[in-house]
Amino acid sequence: MATGRSHRPATRSRGIPEATVARLPLYLRALTALSERSVPTVSSEELAAAAGVNSAKLRKDFSYLGSYGTRGVGYDVEYLVYQISRELGLTQDWPVVIVGIGNLGAALANYGGFASRGFRVAALLDADASLAGRLVAGLPVRHIDELEAIVADNQVSIGVIATPAGAAQEVTDRLVNAGVTSILNFAPTVLSVPDGVDVRKVDLSIELQILAFHEQRKAGEGRQEPDGDVPAVMPA
Amino acid sequence: MATGRSHRPATRSRGIPEATVARLPLYLRALTALSERSVPTVSSEELAAAAGVNSAKLRKDFSYLGSYGTRGVGYDVEYLVYQISRELGLTQDWPVVIVGIGNLGAALANYGGFASRGFRVAALLDADASLAGRLVAGLPVRHIDELEAIVADNQVSIGVIATPAGAAQEVTDRLVNAGVTSILNFAPTVLSVPDGVDVRKVDLSIELQILAFHEQRKAGEGRQEPDGDVPAVMPA
DNA sequence: CCATCTTTGTGCACGCGTTCACAAAGACAT
DNA sequence: ATGTCTTTGTGAACGCGTGCACAAAGATGG
Numbered sequence: 275m276a277t278g279r280s281h282r283p284a285t286r287s288r289g290i291p292e293a294t295v296a297r298l299p300l301y302l303r304a305l306t307a308l309s310e311r312s313v314p315t316v317s318s319e320e321l322a323a324a325a326g327v328n329s330a331k332l333r334k335d336f337s338y339l340g341s342y343g344t345r346g347v348g349y350d351v352e353y354l355v356y357q358i359s360r361e362l363g364l365t366q367d368w369p370v371v372i373v374g375i376g377n378l379g380a381a382l383a384n385y386g387g388f389a390s391r392g393f394r395v396a397a398l399l400d401a402d403a404s405l406a407g408r409l410v411a412g413l414p415v416r417h418i419d420e421l422e423a424i425v426a427d428n429q430v431s432i433g434v435i436a437t438p439a440g441a442a443q444e445v446t447d448r449l450v451n452a453g454v455t456s457i458l459n460f461a462p463t464v465l466s467v468p469d470g471v472d473v474r475k476v477d478l479s480i481e482l483q484i485l486a487f488h489e490q491r492k493a494g495e496g497r498q499e500p501d502g503d504v505p506a507v508m509p510a
Numbered sequence: 511m512a513t514g515r516s517h518r519p520a521t522r523s524r525g526i527p528e529a530t531v532a533r534l535p536l537y538l539r540a541l542t543a544l545s546e547r548s549v550p551t552v553s554s555e556e557l558a559a560a561a562g563v564n565s566a567k568l569r570k571d572f573s574y575l576g577s578y579g580t581r582g583v584g585y586d587v588e589y590l591v592y593q594i595s596r597e598l599g600l601t602q603d604w605p606v607v608i609v610g611i612g613n614l615g616a617a618l619a620n621y622g623g624f625a626s627r628g629f630r631v632a633a634l635l636d637a638d639a640s641l642a643g644r645l646v647a648g649l650p651v652r653h654i655d656e657l658e659a660i661v662a663d664n665q666v667s668i669g670v671i672a673t674p675a676g677a678a679q680e681v682t683d684r685l686v687n688a689g690v691t692s693i694l695n696f697a698p699t700v701l702s703v704p705d706g707v708d709v710r711k712v713d714l715s716i717e718l719q720i721l722a723f724h725e726q727r728k729a730g731e732g733r734q735e736p737d738g739d740v741p742a743v744m745p746a
Numbered sequence: 747c748c749a750t751c752t753t754t755g756t757g758c759a760c761g762c763g764t765t766c767a768c769a770a771a772g773a774c775a776t
Numbered sequence: 777a778t779g780t781c782t783t784t785g786t787g788a789a790c791g792c793g794t795g796c797a798c799a800a801a802g803a804t805g806g
Contacts, residue, residue: 293793299719303698317753326700330756330795337755345754345801362719363726370718377620381613387698387715392722431725432718455728456721462539462623464562472724474717479623480535481710482606482668483598485692486628487531488708489667490599492691529763553783566765573785581771581784 290361294335300325301332302358302391308351317348359392369396369428371454373445374437375405375415378460382436383411396428401441418445425452432456439463526597530571536561537568538594538627544587553584595628605632605664607690609681610673611641611651614696618672619647632664637677654681661688668692675699 304324308316318336322329336342336349342357343349359365370388372379375398382388383398398410401418408415416424424430433449435442435457442461449457456472459465465473540560544552554572558565572578572585578593579585595601606624608615611634618624619634634646637654644651652660660666669685671678671693678697685693692708695701701709 291793295723296716296720298723299713299716302719304700318755319753324700328795330797331793333753333755334794341755343754344803346752346803348753361723363722364719366726368722368725377613377617381617382714384613385714388718391715391719393715393718431729432721434718456725458717458721464540464560470728472721474721476712476714476717477535478618478621478712479627479629480532481694481712482624482629482670483535483538483600483627484532485668485694485708485710486599486604487534487597489604489692490602492706493667527763554785555783564765566767567763569783569785570764577785579784580773582773582782584783 290338294338295362297325297327297331297335298358298362300327301335302355302362302364305351305355305358309355313351315344315348315350318343321349364392366392368393368432369430370394370432370434371397371399371421371424371428371430371449372434372436373399373418373421373449374435374441374461375400375410376436379434379436380410382434382460383413393432396430397424399424401437418448421445421448422452425449425454430454432458434458434460435465436460526574530574531598533561533563533567533571534594534598536563537571538591538598538600541587541591541594545591549587551580551584551586554579557585600628602628604629604668605666606630606668606670607633607635607657607660607664607666607685608670608672609635609654609657609685610671610677610697611636611646612672615670615672616646618670618696619649629668632666633660635660637673654684657681657684658688661685661690666690668694670694670696671701672696 301321304321305316307324308321316324318329318333322332325332333343336354339357339361342354356365370393372382372395375383379398379400383395388395395411395413397420398413398415399418399421400406400415403417405415406417425433430452431454433445433454433456435445435449437445439461442459442463443465446457446459446465446467450467450471455470457465457467457474459473459475460478462477462479465475467473537557540557541552543560544557552560554565554569558568561568569579572590575593575597578590592601606629608618608631611619615634615636619631624631631647631649633656634649634651635654635657636642636651639653641651642653661669666688667690669681669690669692671681671685673681675697678695678699679701682693682695682701682703686703686707691706693701693703693710695709695711696714698713698715701711703709
């Protein structure tokens, strides 16, 4: 089994650390909000508070992009919006297909955060033929068998998987075969992909489990734990 | 403005590193799949492949929980499922409320990964009164004004926010006031919470933007980039 | 033109996370 | 019982990310 690498082991793409790249969308959102309020400039301290990060970290992040600030003044909001957008590749059009139009797929199709950032939903696909033709977010749902043609015709390079876990790998294989090189996976499965294909995973229940861990710790803070205790079930 | 800390700066809760905690749900899922296939034992190598991680990392992760493996054999699947579940606090019942029953909220309510891991949806809440009473995933949608009573009556400690960004902070304040101490936030906003309250964020569009960044890098690999060039728009 | 004040950009140190590589431990065969 | 073989558990090294703290840079006022 060719187990594809899901996420690069901290590849520093063109000198920009992965951790910084992951924060750029955060800054971009905060800056967009400032821009809509016609705020001309912003200091690292203010912007950091708005984005929920440390100001030193923010300044270091920006320093990887270049020296876009003015000492004593701060950063020009519009200019920075442009620079970050360009760096993230959001100044160009990214056609995406969403596969699996259940509740989650519909939520994604309706999500305003996509269209406003250069992402264009090229098509909604589902294996359920009875869904075909129904309008979701103004787009007709199309049958999964049209996948290859749609990807080719629209030069789609990004696919979003919102199918049940069982279908995710097959959909992935078809997407990759058709030419998709980036996949956002909402299905709770580990996907195998060839080298050169990026996969990012969003798992709804994992986050909840992490919260439960910390919540348990809070609750059991005063209480005496049996801790190293042996459970009822013993190993073979 | 009291800007609440969103995520602890790598607090090592009870000796278990945060990074390890974040991977435990991954292992748990892989182990559950093995358990369903009645596989009795599994080696770190096999399990690591199934979970999509490095085997050395997996062994080190498990070593924080204790010595649950048998050298020369591997790990007992059932035993490990139990240990990880207990560590994550999934052996107990966690009532959660979901606020904002749009497409995303409905998707979350229907998501099977919750119920199967100790999470019980105590209530679905929405500000839209016309939704009240409608059944989603077998549960009636209730009005947001019932929030405080529901949280108190069911001893809810975990809240899930799937509202539009504009409503997220107000909902958060009400949840926290009512006694919720862990929040999973799907709204694209930075939430302010008092100390002692955990917030985890899932942002649908951020992941897509990170993919776009890498995709752009792939596309522009051979091409000559102007790179440090000055854009048409100049800063003030 | 000079002094002062604000805010950036970054050198440096520290700590966490990852990975390697191997000794210890146990299973299993003879 | 003894040796071999498999696989765990972990010591140690390394690299990345974070945050402090400050010098450099520029704005602003006199």
